[in-house]
Amino acid sequence: MSLNWFKYASPASFYPLAGKLIPWFGWSAALLALVGLYIGLVVAPTDFQQGDAYRIIFIHVPAAWMSMFLYVVMAAWSALALGFNTRLSAMMAQAIAPTGALMTFIALWSGAFWGRPTWGTYWAWDARMTSELILLFLYFGVIALRHAIDDPRRADRACGVLTLTGVVNVPIIYFSVQWWNTLHQGSSVSLTKAPSMAAIMLTGMLIMSLAAWFYAIAASLARVRVVIIERERGAAWIGGLTEVRNA
C-alpha cells in the first residue's frame, strides 16, 4: 500500500496524473458554477431586507471559505515538505498560494460591494473582513518570500516555516480581531451574521462553494505542472514531453 502512495511523489510521475485530473475538475467546476449561478441569480427569491444585493453572497462566501481552506491546505503540504523533505509537496504549496490569494481578494472585493448597499459602507473594520485582509497579507508574504529567494530548495523550506507560523496565527488573529471588534462595536448591525438562510439560498451557496473548490484544485494542479517544468528543467523526462518538443 505504501508503495502506491510514494509512486506519485516524484514530479515525473505526478505530472501526467495531474494532467489527467485537470479537465475533470475544471469542467466539473464550470458545470457546478453554471448551476450555482443559475440558482443564485435567477431561482433564489429576492431577500426581504437586503433586496437583490444579497446575491453577492453566492461568490463572497465560497471565496472566503476557499481563502481560508487553501491556506490550511498550503500549510499541510508545507508540513509534509518539511517533514519528509519531498520536492513535490513543496511545489504543491508553491502552486496553491496564488490561487489562495486571489480567492482572498475576491472575498474582500465582493464583501465591500455587499457592504456598501447593505450597511452603507464599502469597508468596516469588523472581525471577518479585517481577518480576511490580514490573511491576504499572509499570502502576499509567502509569495514575496518565494520570489525573494533564488535557491528553490531554500525557498521551499523558508516558505514552509513562514506558512506554518502563519497557520498557527490565523485563529489567533481572528480571535483577537473579534475581541477588538466586540469592544468597539457600536450600534451598527453585526456584519458577521449572514441573513438566516432559506434552503434554496443555502443550496446555491454550497454548490458555488463546491465549484470554487474544484476550480482551486484544477488551477493548483495546472500551476504545479508549470512549476514542475520550471524546476525540473533539464531532466531527461522533461525533454521527452511532446509539449516541450513542440514549444
Next chain:
Amino acid sequence: MSTFFAMNGYGFYVWSAYGAAALVLAIELFALRSRRKSALEEARLTVPEDAGNPAEGSV
C-alpha cells in the same frame, strides 16, 4: 432581461462583485497559460538536438 441586469436597483453592486470575480479568475487563467508557455519554451532549450522521437511523454 433588463430587470435581471438592474437587480432592482442594486445592479451596480452585484455586477461589480461578480464582474471582478470573473475578471480575477480570467486573469489567473491567462497568467497561468503564459507562464506555462514560457516554461515550455525554456525547457525546449535544454532538449538536446536529436532526430529521435521517444515513445514516452504524455500530456
Next chain:
Amino acid sequence: MSTAATASPVDDGVLSAMRWAAARDLKLALRSRGELGVQLLFYVIVVSLFPLSTTPERNLLATMGPGVLWVAALLSSLLSLPRLFAGDHADGTLEQIALSPYPLAALVYGKILAHWLTTGLPVVALAPLLGLQYAMDGESLAVLTAALLIGTPILSLLGAIGAALTLGLRASGSLLALLILPLYVPVLIFGAGAVDAARAGLGVSANLSLLGAGLLVATVGAPFAAAAAVRIALD
C-alpha cells in the same frame, strides 16, 4: 562552558548557551551605543509626529495615544530586527554558532533576549513619558507600560523568525515588515486594547492575560522556529 560543580538537570548547555549568547550580543550592542540611541530617537520622533498631523485636542489624543505608542513600538522593532542576525551572518560567526555543540534554539533565545533588552525595554521605559504627550492619565500610563512590558518581548521573539527567514535577501527590510506585521496584529490589538479596556472600566486582566499567554507560547515556540529558519538560511 558550564562548570561541572554547578551542573543541574537544566544546565546541560542550554542555560549557559543562552547566557553566553545574550552577554555577547549585549556587549556588541553596547559598543555601538549610537545605533541604539538612534533607534530610540526614531521611536520618540514617530510618536511626536501623530499629534502634529492630526489634532492637539486632548480627548482625541488620549484615545489615540495607546495605539500610536504601540504602532511606534512595532516599527522600532522592525527597524532593529535585521541587526539580530545580519552582523554575525556577514562575518561568518553565525555559521560557527550554528555548528557549535550547543542547542541553536538556546543561542537564538539568548540573542533575542539581548535584542529585547536593548530595543524593547527602552521603549517600555520611555512609554510613560511619551504617554504624557498624549494627555493620558496615570492609570492608562500604568496599564500601557505593563502591556508593553509583556508585549515587546513577543515582538522580539516573532521578529526573530522573520529576521532569520529574510537573512541575506534583497530588500530584506521591507520583506521582513511584510512577513512580520500580520503576525504582530494580535499583540497590537490586545496591547492597545488593554488601555482602552482600562479607560472603559472593563478591567485589564483579560487583555494582559492573553498577552501573557502569547508571551509563553512565543517563548516556547519562536526560538525553535527561528533556529530552523537560521539553518535554512545558512544551507
